[in-house]
Each structure stands twice: as structure tokens, then as C-alpha cells.
Amino acid sequence: MDKKSVKVSGKKSILINYIYIHIPFCLQKCSYCSFYSEKYTLELKNKFVSYLIEEVSLFKKRFKIKPLTIYFGGGTPSLLDVSDIHKIISQFDLAQIQEITLELNPINITTEFVQKLPETPINRISMGAQSFIDSELNLLGRLHNSEQISRAFELLRNQGFENISLDLIYGLPNQKMQDVLFSLDRIIELNPEHVSLYCLSLEENIPLYSEKHLIPEDEVISDIYDLMRTRLISSGFEQYEISNFAKKGFESKHNLCYWSDKYYLGFGPSAAGYLKNFRYTNPADLEEYFETIKTSQIFGNLVSLSNEDHEKEFIFLSLRKTKGMNLKEFRIKFQKEFLKKYLKTIDKYLEDNFLEIEGEFIKLTPEAYFISNEIFLEFM
CATH class of the missing domain: 1.10.10.920 (Arc Repressor Mutant, subunit A)
Incomplete structure (x- = not known):
């Protein structure tokens, strides 16, 4: 694999239908998270949005971008104002759009925010519930509690959102089968359209790594996964990927692009993209990211694929x-x-x-x- 850096030049005819946008801000870093994020400030957020829009402009000069899907991930995209979300989405030609997903953190979902969301074309919500046991949420460094998950879900439902996904993490330190099933049953009761099950994976540079020795044995985690899978399927969900389950017709169109060899662009710090015979990753540092945009550079870390x-x-x-x-x-x-x-x-x-x-x-x-x-x- 060869690494290179290239500068924007000239229009190309490559058509891009899938867009990922990384919003790098968090109120607090979760103890299990290895994704890039920065502490939120209003000033830094506003600066980021302006540079992000400039980055989109640079790519539009080089590629034909007609999104079928747009995915706002993070970080915590719900730390953006609804006006910011609208401004970012408006940079794209939405003539063919099918799905625009916004990741939300239950702690940030207020009545005012949810009431304003329909002003945007967002039509899919992905909410990081992770657990319905407050002690587990505390272990994970999450700021919300189980009651706030249910409240946020009902707020979204009452505002007319009919495509909601919930995430659940399993394989936590000292976690028992009944703990996971308790959370899964709460999810099934809420009746979302989509559920993602993620097995906890710990890297050395994150706080929860010190609890690694308390993680259940693989055989136990495998049994947990099998039982969760069976329970979701018996509750009307169809499994379409190892970690993902959906009601019929509600598979994540965006995530399917990753598993189906489709080209996609990633915008924002640490975002990744894939085009023809190479992949690229943006700098995982806001100031470095700003500098690359200032100098009209894209693909700062480019890896050629043989x-x-x-x-x-x-x-x-x-x-x-x-x-x-x-x-x-x-x-x-x-x-x-x-x-x-x-x-x-x-x-x-x-x-x-x-x-x-x-x-x-x-x-x-x-x-x-x-x-x-x-x-x-x-x-x-």
C-alpha cells in the first residue's frame, strides 16, 4: 500500500452517492471510545462548521456528488444547532436523496431540538442507547440514564420520526446474560425500526481498558450474542449484517454501502473515504484539519489499494x-x-x-x- 498526499485540481467524472460527515465534539469522552473527538465550545463548533463547508466545496470541484445517503456521525452530532445541520445539508444536491441519518445522544435531545429537526431533511435517527442499566451507563462514561433514553425516543416518535435505530453494547466488564437481556427487552418494548448490537472492544489508550480482565469469556459473550440475535428475530427484526437488525425495509442504506463496495466520501476530522483504488483518512486533529482545508488539500493520508x-x-x-x-x-x-x-x-x-x-x-x-x-x- 502506498501513502500519498494530493492537491485538488480539475474536475473528474467519478460519481459519489454516499457521504459521511464526522462531527468531532463531545461534552465528555466515553470510557470505551477510541474515536476522535474534542471538547465542545461554541466558538470551536462555529469555526468547524465553516471549514467543513469549505471542505465540501473543495470536493465538489473535483467530483460529481449526488448523494443517495448522508450520515452525520461523531462525536456528538446533536451538539450542532439545527441551523448548522441545515446549512451543511444544503451544500449537497438532494435530488436523489433517500436517507439522511443523524446520530443523537439522549442527553442532548431536548423538546426544542426535536421540534426544529423537521426543518431539515433528516429522515433517520440513530441513537446511542448502549444500555438500559444506569450502572453500566456510568461505567461506559455515558452522561444519560435509562429514563432519558425512553424520553428521547418518545419525543422523536411524537415529532413524527418513523425510522429510528438504537445501539446496544454487550460484553461489558462483569456483565451477566440477564443484564444484556434486560436492556434488549427495553429496546424491543420501544419498538424501533433498527437495532445495532456492538461487542465491546477495548484499546490500550482508553480508560475502560483497565477493566479488560473483568470482561466475560468469549464463550459467554458468544452465548449472549446468540440469544440476543434469536430474541430480535422472534420480535420481528430481520438480521441483514452480523451486528445489524431491521424491520423489513428499514436496513441502513448508508451502512450497506460500506459492505457493498460502494464509493463514499468522508468529511470532517478523522473521517475516511473510499474511491476506486484508494482509501483516505482526514487528520484526527482539528487544527491540522483546518490547515489542510486552508491549503486546499484533500486526501492528506491516502492509501492506494492494490x-x-x-x-x-x-x-x-x-x-x-x-x-x-x-x-x-x-x-x-x-x-x-x-x-x-x-x-x-x-x-x-x-x-x-x-x-x-x-x-x-x-x-x-x-x-x-x-x-x-x-x-x-x-x-x-
Whole structure:
């Protein structure tokens, strides 16, 4: 992989349909979070919004951007004013837009904020509930409590939002099966359109890492995942990706682009993008990010993808989807037969009942979902 820096120059004909926008502000850093964020101040937020709009302008000079989806992630996007959100969205041609998602933190969801949201084209909400047990929320460094999750959800429902996703984290230190199921049952009672289940992953540079030795054994976490999966499916959700469940027709269109080899642009500090044969990541530092925009630079950290890199990424991202990888699409993209190239590995996992072939698709069986990363490594 080659790293390079390139400067904006001339128009290109690459069409981009998927947009991610990173809002880097938080009131407080969560104890489990490794994503880039800064302490919120009004002055810094206003400066960021102006630079973000300039960044969008730089990309529009180089690419044809006609979004099908826009996703506001963070950080805490709900620390923006509704007028900021509207201003950012208005930079894009929305003629083809299908989905605009805003991540919200329950602590920031006020009646005034929710009442103003319909002034924007936002049509999907993703809320980081994470748990309905207050002691777990405290452990995670979350500022909200379980009551505020339910209140925020009802506020959004009453304002007419009909596409709401809730996140739940499992595999916490000292967590028991009944703890996770308690939170999951509260989510099912609220009846959102979408649920994401994330297994806690701790990196060395975050506060909660000191509790790593208290995390349940993999076998216990696997049992927790299997039971949550079963309960969601029996409650009317369809699993469409290893960590994601939706009511019919409410799959995240934006997140599907990541698992389906679609090009996307990332705006804001630490945001990542993917175009043709390279990926890029913006600086994970606001001041450095401001400097790159000042000098009209994009792709500050660019990594070229070889055909082999692309092939490996296509395999493991496609296999995250429950419908699996399209063998015909693989053949067209890489001019080779997947079943022939990886015959030994495929035979091994077919025999173990971790892979199955259905028509033109090869996919993981549900028994393989929790150990999927181990299987993906066999194709790397």
C-alpha cells in the first residue's frame, strides 16, 4: 500500500452517492471510545462548521456528488444547532436523496431540538442507547440514564420520526446474560425500526481498558450474542449484517454501502473515504484539519489499494452481510473464480457448517457470525 498526499485540481467524472460527515465534539469522552473527538465550545463548533463547508466545496470541484445517503456521525452530532445541520445539508444536491441519518445522544435531545429537526431533511435517527442499566451507563462514561433514553425516543416518535435505530453494547466488564437481556427487552418494548448490537472492544489508550480482565469469556459473550440475535428475530427484526437488525425495509442504506463496495466520501476530522483504488483518512486533529482545508488539500493520508487489497476487503466486507458475497460479482470485479482460488478454505468451512453456498451467493452460517473475524483471516 502506498501513502500519498494530493492537491485538488480539475474536475473528474467519478460519481459519489454516499457521504459521511464526522462531527468531532463531545461534552465528555466515553470510557470505551477510541474515536476522535474534542471538547465542545461554541466558538470551536462555529469555526468547524465553516471549514467543513469549505471542505465540501473543495470536493465538489473535483467530483460529481449526488448523494443517495448522508450520515452525520461523531462525536456528538446533536451538539450542532439545527441551523448548522441545515446549512451543511444544503451544500449537497438532494435530488436523489433517500436517507439522511443523524446520530443523537439522549442527553442532548431536548423538546426544542426535536421540534426544529423537521426543518431539515433528516429522515433517520440513530441513537446511542448502549444500555438500559444506569450502572453500566456510568461505567461506559455515558452522561444519560435509562429514563432519558425512553424520553428521547418518545419525543422523536411524537415529532413524527418513523425510522429510528438504537445501539446496544454487550460484553461489558462483569456483565451477566440477564443484564444484556434486560436492556434488549427495553429496546424491543420501544419498538424501533433498527437495532445495532456492538461487542465491546477495548484499546490500550482508553480508560475502560483497565477493566479488560473483568470482561466475560468469549464463550459467554458468544452465548449472549446468540440469544440476543434469536430474541430480535422472534420480535420481528430481520438480521441483514452480523451486528445489524431491521424491520423489513428499514436496513441502513448508508451502512450497506460500506459492505457493498460502494464509493463514499468522508468529511470532517478523522473521517475516511473510499474511491476506486484508494482509501483516505482526514487528520484526527482539528487544527491540522483546518490547515489542510486552508491549503486546499484533500486526501492528506491516502492509501492506494492494490487489486489484492481490494479483493481481500471485498471478501470480508461482503461476507458480513447475511446474504453473503455474490460470486458472479466477484468474478466480474477480479476476473477469477472465488470457489477455485479459495477451494481449500471453503471446503474446510463448508464441512464445519460455517459457510454455505446458495445459488450465486456464498455466506456465513449463523453459527459462524460470532467467530467471523477468525474466518475472514483465512482469506487474507
